[in-house]
Amino acid sequence: MPKSKRIKLTDIRRAIAEECVLYEDYSKETITRITKAYLAQLKKDLKDIEHWRYKKPPTVSVNATKVQFEIDKLKNEKATNSRKFRKWMH
DSSP, X not given: OOOOOEEOHHHHHHHHHHHHHHHXXXXXXXXXXXXXXXXXXXXXXXOEEGGGGTSOOOOHHHHHHHHHHHHHHHHHHHHHHHHHHHHHHO
């Protein structure tokens, strides 16, 4: 069996945050549903999640909180880019 490529938990959370922003749904249930779908697919693809090698998986609440933090970062990036674009246009 080939060695699996390790994936950082932060990268997964970032992808989940991007989907939440795309669907404009930031609820804990949506975050949990998308997280479970991502993890199921990663398991099928035989990927290893780096963070869980030494620590146990995060709880639903902790994961939702950290994904919400990533969502806020994405929103701030979009707002910053929008301001830069408007400044550039004038």
